[in-house]
Amino acid sequence: MTPSEDWLAKKTHRDSNGKLVWEEDYYYSRRTFTTEKGVNWEMLSVQYDYQKDAIAVFYVGRDSAVESLVDRIGIAVPSDKLKLVDDIVKRWGISRL
Numbered sequence: 001m002t003p004s005e006d007w008l009a010k011k012t013h014r015d016s017n018g019k020l021v022w023e024e025d026y027y028y029s030r031r032t033f034t035t036e037k038g039v040n041w042e043m044l045s046v047q048y049d050y051q052k053d054a055i056a057v058f059y060v061g062r063d064s065a066v067e068s069l070v071d072r073i074g075i076a077v078p079s080d081k082l083k084l085v086d087d088i089v090k091r092w093g094i095s096r097l
Contacts, residue, residue, distance in 0.1 A: 010097060022049045027085075029092040033062045044070075046085055046096075055081045059088075066091070 012023040029042040042061035
C-alpha cells in the first residue's frame with residue numbers, strides 16, 4: 001500500500017515470483033456526502049488486472065456528471081477508460097498515479 005497525504009493511494013498484489021498480478025489506485029475528491037449509514041468520502045477506484053489485461057473503474061459519490069463518465073468507462077477500450085479517469089480526477093484538481 002502507498003499512502004498519499006494520509007490517504008490510501010494504491011494497493012498492489014504480486015505472485016510468489018514477484019510478478020505484479022493486479023493493482024488498484026484510489027482517488028479522493030476530498031468532498032463528502034451523507035447516506036443513511038453516515039458520511040462517506042467521494043472517491044474513484046481504478047483496478048488494473050494484468051492477468052486478464054482489464055481495467056475496471058468504480059465511483060462512490062453523488063455527482064451525476066461523474067456518474068455519467070463512469071458509465072461510459074464501462075464500455076470503453078482500456079486507453080479510453082484511462083482518458084475518462086483523467087477527466088474525472090482533473091475535475092478534482094489531481095492527476096492519475
